[in-house]
Amino acid sequence: MSQPEQWQMKKELNLAHIITTVTLLVSGILYLSDLDKRITANTQELSHLKQIRNEDQKRIEKRLDSIDKKLDTLLSSKARAN
8 A cells, every 4th residue: 555645835935825815805805895885875875765755755645635635525515515
């Protein structure tokens, strides 16, 4: 039986490995920074949409109240006519 080869570890640093590692770190930081900006923008947009929705809901309620009053007036005048 032949013996398996021993693992060897070199104690040297290649410039290419250092540059690659630094590039990956910088790109990761930039990506996370951009992601944070997008999350902030989405949060602001969401709060703006909630505000618009509340305003629309109030406007619809006012219109429905107006329609309800008109129907009541119409029905009461029709009931008086009969």
